[in-house]
Amino acid sequence: MRVCIVGASGKLGQYMVQHALDRGYEVVGVCREQSVGKLDRFEGRIRLVPGPTNDPDVIRTAVAGCDGVLTVLVPWGVEGYATGTAQAVLDHAEAGARLVFSCGWHITLDGQDRYPWKLRLFVALFGRLARIARFADLDDQVEACRRVFESDTRWTVVRGSDLEDGPSEGLPVWSRHVGDPVLESNLTRRIDFALFMVHALTDDTLIREAPAIVGCTTPSARAHAGSARS
Numbered sequence: 001m002r003v004c005i006v007g008a009s010g011k012l013g014q015y016m017v018q019h020a021l022d023r024g025y026e027v028v029g030v031c032r033e034q035s036v037g038k039l040d041r042f043e044g045r046i047r048l049v050p051g052p053t054n055d056p057d058v059i060r061t062a063v064a065g066c067d068g069v070l071t072v073l074v075p076w077g078v079e080g081y082a083t084g085t086a087q088a089v090l091d092h093a094e095a096g097a098r099l100v101f102s103c104g105w106h107i108t109l110d111g112q113d114r115y116p117w118k119l120r121l122f123v124a125l126f127g128r129l130a131r132i133a134r135f136a137d138l139d140d141q142v143e144a145c146r147r148v149f150e151s152d153t154r155w156t157v158v159r160g161s162d163l164e165d166g167p168s169e170g171l172p173v174w175s176r177h178v179g180d181p182v183l184e185s186n187l188t189r190r191i192d193f194a195l196f197m198v199h200a201l202t203d204d205t206l207i208r209e210a211p212a213i214v215g216c217t218t219p220s221a222r223a224h225a226g227s228a229r230s
């Protein structure tokens with residue numbers, strides 16, 4: 001399988017590169033020019049297409065011939081970077097390719113999520129301050145995902161809980177709606193978020209789903225193992 005990783009130089013991206021290589025996949029990475037050095041340890045094992053991830057020409061080149069595209073959607077800046085990135089992938093990925101996007105729990109597919117007050121407060125405060133400071137635009141990630149949800153591609157949008165670093169604990173469990181008891185612990189290892197993204201490429205039950213994930217060894221995942229999806 002040939003896989004393109006859009007946003008390969010970030011923490012999540014680098015973990016995805018490693019998981020994909022571990023599976024024997026051919027990897028094409030896209031990252032901003034100034035971040036190429038972050039991928040030095042993969043030199044000779046992946047093909048790199050440097051450039052802005054919202055540049056349609058960069059994405060067209062990178063996704064050519066790929067069976068799957070893993071895209072890190074980030075809200076940084078106020079120029080619609082996430083929306084441009086998602087649109088470029090939607091427009092240029094091969095017909096029938098598996099498209100897997102990352103985002104946070106604040107994205108909702110059907111409006112049925114029940115958010116903890118802390119998350120609502122964070123989104124409201126961070127969202128407003130970030131936009132005033134022209135540092136980030138959470139609505140950009142929302143718009144990016146809206147376009148993905150409306151597309152007729154074979155998409156999955158993986159919604160990450162709070163993240164921590166550390167060794168893998170295994171494939172996270174997931175549920176359709178934030179507020180479901182299995183997700184209560186709200187914590188996932190970043191390496192396992194990446195594992196779930198790569199896993200989604202070959203799990204057709206995740207097509208047109210927006211799984212909200214949580215670490216498989218967290219207290220809520222253990223307590224509600226029967227209702228968890230994995």
Ligand SMILES: NC(=O)c1ccc[n+]([C@@H]2O[C@H](COP(=O)([O-])OP(=O)(O)OC[C@H]3O[C@@H](n4cnc5c(N)ncnc54)[C@H](OP(=O)(O)O)[C@@H]3O)[C@@H](O)[C@H]2O)c1
Nearest residue numbers: 007009010011012032035073074076102103104160161163
């Ligand atoms: N952090 C959390 O607690 C959290 C929680 C839930 C979900 N998530 C989701 O997890 C995914 C990864 O998030 P992460 O926080 O762990 O970050 P990350 O993996 O380190 O990735 C950050 C990405 O953003 C890019 N980036 C940074 N500054 C940028 C800028 N000014 N303009 C354009 N791109 C820029 C980085 O590219 P360079 O390498 O070129 O800098 C990198 O590809 C995202 O989809 C996020 O929504 C995160």
